[in-house]
Amino acid sequence: MQRTYYIATMGCQMNEYDSEYVGRCLRQARYFPVEDPGKADLILINTCAVRAKAEQKAFSLLGRMISLKRRRPGVILGIMGCLAQNRGGSLLERYPELDLVLGPREIGRFGEVLGRLETGKSRVEATTMRKSTLIPVFYKDFFKGRVKGFITVMEGCNNFCTYCIVPYVRGREVSRPPEDILKEAEYLVAEGIKEITLLGQNVNSYMYKHDQSIRFSDLLRMLNETEGLQRIRFTTSHPKDLSDDLVQCFADCPKLCSHIHLPFQSGSNRVLKAMNRGYTRETYMDLIPKLRRVRSEMALTSDVMVGFPGETREDFEATLDLIAKVEFDGLYSFNYSDREGTRADDFKDKIPEEEKLNRLSELQQLQRSITLSKNRAMIGKETEILVEGPSKKGGHLRGRTSTNKIVNFQGDSTKIGKLIKVVIKRAHANSLGGEEAR
Numbered sequence: 001m002q003r004t005y006y007i008a009t010m011g012c013q014m015n016e017y018d019s020e021y022v023g024r025c026l027r028q029a030r031y032f033p034v035e036d037p038g039k040a041d042l043i044l045i046n047t048c049a050v051r052a053k054a055e056q057k058a059f060s061l062l063g064r065m066i067s068l069k070r071r072r073p074g075v076i077l078g079i080m081g082c083l084a085q086n087r088g089g090s091l092l093e094r095y096p097e098l099d100l101v102l103g104p105r106e107i108g109r110f111g112e113v114l115g116r117l118e119t120g121k122s123r124v125e126a127t128t129m130r131k132s133t134l135i136p137v138f139y140k141d142f143f144k145g146r147v148k149g150f151i152t153v154m155e156g157c158n159n160f161c162t163y164c165i166v167p168y169v170r171g172r173e174v175s176r177p178p179e180d181i182l183k184e185a186e187y188l189v190a191e192g193i194k195e196i197t198l199l200g201q202n203v204n205s206y207m208y209k210h211d212q213s214i215r216f217s218d219l220l221r222m223l224n225e226t227e228g229l230q231r232i233r234f235t236t237s238h239p240k241d242l243s244d245d246l247v248q249c250f251a252d253c254p255k256l257c258s259h260i261h262l263p264f265q266s267g268s269n270r271v272l273k274a275m276n277r278g279y280t281r282e283t284y285m286d287l288i289p290k291l292r293r294v295r296s297e298m299a300l301t302s303d304v305m306v307g308f309p310g311e312t313r314e315d316f317e318a319t320l321d322l323i324a325k326v327e328f329d330g331l332y333s334f335n336y337s338d339r340e341g342t343r344a345d346d347f348k349d350k351i352p353e354e355e356k357l358n359r360l361s362e363l364q365q366l367q368r369s370i371t372l373s374k375n376r377a378m379i380g381k382e383t384e385i386l387v388e389g390p391s392k393k394g395g396h397l398r399g400r401t402s403t404n405k406i407v408n409f410q411g412d413s414t415k416i417g418k419l420i421k422v423v424i425k426r427a428h429a430n431s432l433g434g435e436e437a438r
């Protein structure tokens with residue numbers, strides 16, 4: 001009898017990778033994916049706990065999946081990801097319908113766990129912080145038709161920013177062996193993948209120590225030699241770990257895309273210190289010309305947080321000033337929210353919600369105008385894009401520049417997976433419109 005599975009993935013790209021990893025294990029165990037959870041024999045919710053809102057969304061989805069299971073009691077229902085790690089066995093106590101609680105460090109054990117679940121005799125909590133890394137799983141045709149893929153190269157974080165829950169739920173940093181990463185890259189290329197994004201909570205602190213030490217820059221240079229691979233990206237980088245050697249990779253590795261996501265979080269040294277970020281506004285600003293020197297077209301995106309406890313109007317203006325000076329291509333901006341178990345949760349001088357919302361909207365308005373003027377500056381220019389698939393606009397295709405900007409254009413599906421040249425004709429806040437260059 002054919003068994004089916006459905007995985008709902010919330011949160012970051014690392015969760016997407018984890019869901020795909022578990023998906024590959026399930027295909028090996030002869031489960032088939034379905035788009036409708038109502039038709040699945042096994043349902044997994046891969047959760048995020050970084051922000052309070054993400055946690056609320058996960059609980060609401062869990063409620064809906066529990067209703068499905070009540071109608072079909074034979075279904076195996078599991079929760080994985082950061083929320084699973086954070087709440088652990090208490091979830092099994094609170095929700096009798098739940099069969100599995102799987103932490104992010106345990107997904108390598110999924111095959112073994114599945115065997116136990118299938119007997120129907122036990123419910124499983126697997127939430128230890130194992131130090132071992134993932135064994136690659138190669139399931140043929142899993143990525144068929146896809147252009148872009150991910151590889152998690154390191155997990156966990158040692159930084160303990162005072163607002164962040166990640167070190168508590170994803171554990172300390174562990175880097176995967178480079179040979180496993182290279183094999184996984186070759187597998188993805190054989191599947192038809194043209195662009196690989198290397199993932200890690202703190203990807204540029206990658207360091208694998210065995211007979212010799214392999215740094216992140218060494219790994220990038222090795223991957224750049226992978227035959228058939230067209231593009232390499234990585235995320236998320238920590239400013240304090242952006243070494244000169246890594247910057248040099250942008251000059252030496254042609255497959256490395258001209259984009260870096262480099263969270264700065266605040267433009268005020270006082271707030272950065274309270275956040276325990278490990279760098280100052282000045283050291284962050286020093287990195288920008290270095291990056292633009294090696295690649296003049298380098299696109300920069302970042303994360304910024306508004307309303308951290310004790311943030312004054314002056315601190316906030318220092319943030320606006322940094323944004324105006326750097327001229328980011330795009331920003332992910334958030335209001336600070338308390339996370340239980342973090343140091344900032346106990347900080348005094350919390351900023352009222354209304355003030356946080358006002359500051360966020362002021363900041364977003366500034367960034368919108370910068371993004372738009374940068375996008376408008378591309379009008380009339382010819383640029384290379386990797387064609388990813390159909391665009392959300394009917395009849396159009398969607399591609400991406402090396403600088404990570406989306407370009408919609410009219411074209412036929414034979415172009416998907418190819419690098420082509422387009423001329424930019426229109427600029428919007430979140431995308432560009434183009435025509436194939438003749």
Ligand code: SF4
Nearest residue numbers: 157159160161164166
């Ligand atoms: S670097 Fe800071 S914000 Fe990023 S995952 Fe680590 S603790 Fe969290």
